[in-house]
Amino acid sequence: MARPRIELPRHDGAAGNAVPGRRPDGSAIRHLEFFQALDAVERDDVAANARPKRIAKGEALFRQGEPPRALFMVLSGGFKATQVTPDGHQVVMRVAGPGGLAGHVSVFTEKPYPATPVAVTDSLVLAWEAQTFTALMARYPALSLAVVRDMGRNIEEAHARLRESSTERVERRIAHGILRLARQSGRRIENGVEITFPITRQDIGLMTGATLHTVSRTLSAWEQEGIVDGGRQHLVLRDPHALLRIADEP
Amino acid sequence: MARPRIELPRHDGAAGNAVPGRRPDGSAIRHLEFFQALDAVERDDVAANARPKRIAKGEALFRQGEPPRALFMVLSGGFKATQVTPDGHQVVMRVAGPGGLAGHVSVFTEKPYPATPVAVTDSLVLAWEAQTFTALMARYPALSLAVVRDMGRNIEEAHARLRESSTERVERRIAHGILRLARQSGRRIENGVEITFPITRQDIGLMTGATLHTVSRTLSAWEQEGIVDGGRQHLVLRDPHALLRIADEP
DNA sequence: CGTGGAGTTGAGTAACTTCAAGGATCGTGG
DNA sequence: CCACGATCCTTGAAGTTACTCAACTCCACG
Numbered sequence: 369m370a371r372p373r374i375e376l377p378r379h380d381g382a383a384g385n386a387v388p389g390r391r392p393d394g395s396a397i398r399h400l401e402f403f404q405a406l407d408a409v410e411r412d413d414v415a416a417n418a419r420p421k422r423i424a425k426g427e428a429l430f431r432q433g434e435p436p437r438a439l440f441m442v443l444s445g446g447f448k449a450t451q452v453t454p455d456g457h458q459v460v461m462r463v464a465g466p467g468g469l470a471g472h473v474s475v476f477t478e479k480p481y482p483a484t485p486v487a488v489t490d491s492l493v494l495a496w497e498a499q500t501f502t503a504l505m506a507r508y509p510a511l512s513l514a515v516v517r518d519m520g521r522n523i524e525e526a527h528a529r530l531r532e533s534s535t536e537r538v539e540r541r542i543a544h545g546i547l548r549l550a551r552q553s554g555r556r557i558e559n560g561v562e563i564t565f566p567i568t569r570q571d572i573g574l575m576t577g578a579t580l581h582t583v584s585r586t587l588s589a590w591e592q593e594g595i596v597d598g599g600r601q602h603l604v605l606r607d608p609h610a611l612l613r614i615a616d617e618p
Numbered sequence: 619m620a621r622p623r624i625e626l627p628r629h630d631g632a633a634g635n636a637v638p639g640r641r642p643d644g645s646a647i648r649h650l651e652f653f654q655a656l657d658a659v660e661r662d663d664v665a666a667n668a669r670p671k672r673i674a675k676g677e678a679l680f681r682q683g684e685p686p687r688a689l690f691m692v693l694s695g696g697f698k699a700t701q702v703t704p705d706g707h708q709v710v711m712r713v714a715g716p717g718g719l720a721g722h723v724s725v726f727t728e729k730p731y732p733a734t735p736v737a738v739t740d741s742l743v744l745a746w747e748a749q750t751f752t753a754l755m756a757r758y759p760a761l762s763l764a765v766v767r768d769m770g771r772n773i774e775e776a777h778a779r780l781r782e783s784s785t786e787r788v789e790r791r792i793a794h795g796i797l798r799l800a801r802q803s804g805r806r807i808e809n810g811v812e813i814t815f816p817i818t819r820q821d822i823g824l825m826t827g828a829t830l831h832t833v834s835r836t837l838s839a840w841e842q843e844g845i846v847d848g849g850r851q852h853l854v855l856r857d858p859h860a861l862l863r864i865a866d867e868p
Numbered sequence: 869c870g871t872g873g874a875g876t877t878g879a880g881t882a883a884c885t886t887c888a889a890g891g892a893t894c895g896t897g898g
Numbered sequence: 899c900c901a902c903g904a905t906c907c908t909t910g911a912a913g914t915t916a917c918t919c920a921a922c923t924c925c926a927c928g
Contacts, residue, residue, distance in 0.1 A: 568905085568906065568907085569906075569907065569908095570906080570907095580906090580907080581907095581908085581909085584906095584907060584908055584909085585908080585909075587907095588907095588908070588909085598907090600905085600906060600907075601905095601906075
């Protein structure tokens with residue numbers, strides 16, 4: 369699973385990290401759910417128009433405020449997109465794993481990127497120039513529909529979080545946040561579900577609208593009850609069903 | 619501006635309220651920002667495939683939980699989309715005025731409608747069958763791009779609210795909520811901006827994650843300071859600049 | 869002219885945050 | 899290989915925001 373650490377990031381940000389070697393074809397994206405509705409020819413063309421890039425752990429794909437020149441799809445690794453408010457607060461808007469799009473919203477609305485997606489692991493992404501991708505969408509209706517479906521899911525998730533954050537107490541929000549993470553990057557193990565995404569208490573707080581203190585306290589309590597098993601940047605759900613109960617009941 | 623009260627809603631919900639008279643052509647939608655990127659021929663075809671419907675004040679366009687058979691565009695009037703949580707809480711997810719889409723997200727994700735949009739005034743909408751609209755999108759790339767742009771804005775708004783609800787105090791959230799309303803349905807008047815959308819304190823609370831009590835207290839305080847002028851289901855911003863200050867400063 | 873939805877206002881309190889301090893774990897360089 | 903700095907995590911105590919509970923007023927409409 370561990371990908372060899374890459375040499376050194378050149379320049380700042382994502383610039384100039386193109387993967388040496390062959391240009392991508394359909395085989396790189398065939399397995400992704402996002403592209404299922406495209407046929408082989410379409411996938412090849414879409415992939416051929418992208419540039420692959422490696423992003424080292426801790427590097428940003430792009431930065432909040434920059435004009436949206438490109439849009440990305442995560443092939444491997446993962447990103448957390450954090451937004452900084454004018455007064456210095458931070459929020460984690462989204463975590464994206466393999467198959468996730470990033471930067472597309474800004475490309476379509478033609479407004480600056482609203483957040484900074486930072487790689488939480490060494491990652492591999494495909495990058496399309498803004499105009500290239502919209503041209504592809506015009507050419508392949510199936511691609512447009514895939515985008516629209518993906519954005520629809522984004523909206524539903526955002527609305528779910530919105531609903532949670534204004535009707536639910538912290539404990540339940542944290543439960544929901546963790547379940548969402550598990551759904552997105554959980555792996556069944558021995559006895560439980562492991563969250564493969566490296567994430568701190570702080571991050572969970574920024575995702576659920578709580579302080580890291582409250583998150584820590586809550587997770588400690590759950591650990592007492594055998595519901596989860598925590599570690600540094602690491603979390604295992606021992607009893608997901610109990611979490612579901614906390615998330616959905618009184 | 620006042621549209622004559624329509625006779626009587628037949629059946630329940632939105633069924634059977636088709637407007638008698640001519641089928642729509644491009645002229646019905648030409649002025650809407652959403653359709654700007656389409657040419658006249660495309661607009662005609664898109665409009666010709668829609669059915670116009672009148673929805674009386676208080677009626678629902680569709681109901682949360684129903685399968686998404688159609689998607690709608692508001693031509694006149696307005697809707698507030700409220701979602702009811704499993705445990706009985708309510709949230710106002712969105713208000714839509716002329717030019718706003720409704721139900722599209724569910725059509726694309728193929729999941730049940732997540733909320734119930736209720737007309738706050740007698741309203742006129744266009745309705746497209748789900749398959750009809752996706753077929754139109756496949757035929758006209760410009761339509762796809764318009765949809766994608768609109769959804770992008772939805773996402774940005776949802777994220778903005780999400781950020782607000784987890785980093786800001788009630789007073790600022792209320793300020794933001796009211797400014798958002800004003801931007802969407804505000805009308806410049808004598809001295810100030812009137813919110814034409816009929817809305818209760820309760821609704822504002824459900825939009826901003828506050829109780830109606832807190833909203834009432836806050837608005838009362840602002841009224842004292844001459845920032846707003848309130849009435850029953852009615853609100854005038856006397857000093858929008860002051861609200862901006864409250865929304866964006868310490 | 870009464871009824872019910874909408875709005876106002878006060879008092880008490882719970883849920884979280886803030887403030888504060890210390891402990892655990894990682895990885896890096898000597 | 900071990901020491902040390904930087905993160906990350908834990909836990910206690912004090913402090914506040916905004917919610918809950920409760921009572922009352924105002925207005926629009928039939």
